Structures are given as C-alpha cells and as structure tokens.
Amino acid sequence: MSSYAITGASKGIGREFVRQLAADTGNTVLAIVRDPDSPNMSELASDHHNVHVIKGDVTDPKSILEAASAAAAITGGKLDVLIHNSNAVDMATMSSNPTEIPFDAQAVRAIFDPPLSTGIYGSLWTTNAFLPLIEKGIQKKIVHISSAMADLDLINNTGVSYAVAYSVAKAGMNVQVAKYAAELGPRGIKVLALSPGWVDTWEGGKPSQVVEAEKVMLKQFQAAEPELKGQIQPEESVRKCLQVIERLDAETSGLLLSHNGDKERWL
Template identity: 25%
Template sequence: MGKLDGRVSIVTGAGSGIGRAIALLFASEGSRVVVVDVNDRGGEETVGMIRNNGGDAFFIHADVSRESDCSSAVKETINHYGQLDILVNNAGIDLPRAKPSADFTIEEFDRVINVNLKGAWLMSKYAIPEMLRQGRGVIINVASVAGLKPLPYAMPYSVSKAGLIMLTEVMAVEYGSRGIRVNAVAPGWVSTPMAVRAASAYGTTYEDFTKLFLQRITLGRFADPMEIARVVLFLASDDSSYMNGSVVVVDGSITLT
C-alpha cells in the first residue's frame, strides 16, 4: 500500500530538480501524476521515468504565469483522471544576474513574481473549486528559506517566496474548514540546476559558491532533491492530517547560523 494510493496529483515544474523528485516519489507511492512544465523535453522525460517504473502519469505543457494555461491544466487533469487530490506548486524561476534591489528592471521583477507567486495562486485558483466539489484536497507550496530571511541581491526572488508563504497561510485559514489543507515547504540550498544558475548569477563558480554557503550549513552539504520530496510527500499524505498553514523548513539549519 502506497501513501497516495488512489489519488491524483499535479506537480508544476516537474521537468527537473525538486519537481521531478516529487513527481517520481508520488508515483512510487501510488499517485497518478500530472507533470506540468514549460520544458517539454524535461516533462516528457519525467513521465517516461514514472512509466518505466510502472507508474501512471502524463505531461501538460503549461506556463503557470498564464491564467489560460493554469485553467487548462486543471481541466485536462479532471478530463483525464476525473479527480484532483493534490496540487504541488513547485514551478519557480531565479534571476540571470544578482544585483541590488534598485537595479532590477520592472520586467525582471514582474517575470519572477508572475511565475513564483502569481503562478501558484493561479493554479490554486482553478484547483480549489475541484477540491471543494470532492470535499477534500491538499495544496503544497514550495517556497524557500529566502522567503523567511532575505537573500541579498535577489530581491524579486526573496519577495516572491515570502509572498508564497503568506499565500499558503491565507488559503489555509480560508479553506481548512472546507476540507482543503494548505502547507508549504521552505528548502535551503539544494543540488539542482537552479543552484548552478545561482552561482553564475553571483559571478562565481558552483564549487566556490557551495564552499561559501557550506560554512553556514551544519550538515555540511546541499540537500538532494529527494530529501525535499520526502517532506512534500509527508505534507501530501494522511501522515500530516493535522497540519494546515505550516511552513516546514528543510535547510540543514542554514537559517540558524
């Protein structure tokens, strides 16, 4: 028996990194998984990995910053599987260059906010009515420790993740009594392509970048994506049935140093 047997999950940004790890783990625990991403190749690869392991999944190309794409993704899920039990808002983007807050362009700010924060709201906006019809549902937002403590020279990213944490808390209060639990996970540094891009944005090598932050991580390493996925699985499953509006920090204790 899997922890998610009989359930249907949407995982956004599941074409790589944390999102892929979540999708693979959910499928191994019995969920049918809808892989959502703008990266067609990555998304189809994730679906192929799930199917090769005996799981059930399909891919939807969607840009979560576009309302029509979010609406269509939920509709396609319902048309294909007939239900939607879990939504993981994982899709997120970073910045090509680190710089002081006043130096960001309006376009850069809008792009990050539109994907990381607005995208999670839009997906939730169309998932929640389906969950209300079922009388149950779980939403997990993948935030970041950058939403709890400022990440200098990455203002749009930090602001988007702080907003995502507040979105989590507001929706938890609004929908908890109606059968929908909403929680968030706040990872620290994770070994993903985004971390490699972050090193480039700060004008350094990935090796030097990791050395800088490892000084503050008591566990002495970046997280593996599957370590974050396991926490997301806990929040999606009945094991966390009394959790609503929580923000689970998974950061090797970097926020304590």
C-alpha cells in the same frame, strides 16, 4: 489510491516528486510542464504508466486553466494533492544586494518579474484553477514549494543579503498560503508553504562561479546550522517533503514549514 498534480515537473525537485510518487502504482501522477514533448518527459511517462504529462505554464492563466481541465478529464474531476513547485529567477542578478537594485524601472521589472510571475501570480492562478478538483478530492491538500530564504530569522542569522526578488516573492507566497488557509479551512482544505531544504538541482557541469557562490552560501548557512555539510540531493528533499505533506492537517495549514517538518532545521 491518491492523485497528485505537480507543476514545474520537468526537472529538479518537481521531477523527483513525480518519480517518488509514481513508484506507488496506486497513485495517479499528473506532471505539469511547459514542454510535454521534451525527451525528458516522454521517458518519465514511458517508464511509469501512472504518470500523465500535461502542458501548463503557470504564468499564463489560460494555459493553467487548460491544464486543470486536462487533469480533470484524467482523474474524473478530482484531485487529492496539488503541489505548486514552478519557479523562475533572473540568474544574472541573483547575487545583487538590495542597494545594487538600479534606478531603472524596466530593469527592476526584469529582475522581479520571473519570481513574481511564477511564485505569486502563478501560485494564485494554479491554486484557483485546480481548486474545483481539490474540493472533490479526499485529501484536499494544496502545497506551495517556498523557501527558507523568505524566513526572517534565517536571513538575520545568516546575513544572506542577495537573492532579493526571489526571497521577496517567496515571502509573498507564504502570505498567500496563509490567506488561502484562512479562506479554505472551513471547507476542509489544507494549504501549506513548504521549504525543500538546500538542494542540488544543477544539471550538467557546475560553472566555477556557481561552485564559489555555493561555498560562500555554505559558510553563511553554517552560522545558522553549524552541522551543515552542504546541499542535499533531490531524493532526500522530496522524501522528507512527502512525509510533511502526509502529516499536513488543519493545525499546520497556513504555515511555512521546512522539509524536516519544523520551523528551525531549514537546510
């Protein structure tokens, strides 16, 4: 009988966390989404009686505080595991290299704001809003879904020079995770940055530019992991992430780990 809250639960990895966790009918699963009325969410909640859909935007402190209050009303004020999974990026500049960042303050803010708002400010607000519930929970685990794109060895070994703002935000998230682990460790709370692997979460038909970009990425990633064949599916990523979360303890608190539970097999 455990309780889980997942942000960014409307699609991709977040929705797969909800699906797998809800399969255990003893779990209470709180799916935090920006649009609880979307057909996707109604379907998920009607298929699983232990799923509760809660409105929450991680980039809006008032909204995420209200989400934590709604969660507390459902669980009796406690929560075992918080999974902060939300992420946003400026897709138009994802392929830009650092030397292509323009000398234009407004344009640069537009590139950096989505990942910083979700990954940095959103991480802080979500963690702080749900902390009173986590303190009353049994497992006392907070997990931030990060990325190997913020691992310096992976960047240096693969030569991936693009996705600058995204990678910088995830690197900042990893530092915040270590800070939280240092502060909350004495209170028995474990905090982890977790990379889910390279996961195919594209919905609908993939445009040819995306297919081409993924071919380039595969070649680069193979420099670090020669056996890599391509992206994994959300089912595999989340199944492995849940095993890592299950094993999270005081020893691994504060780290960035892969879905394989190590600091080597990132993809």
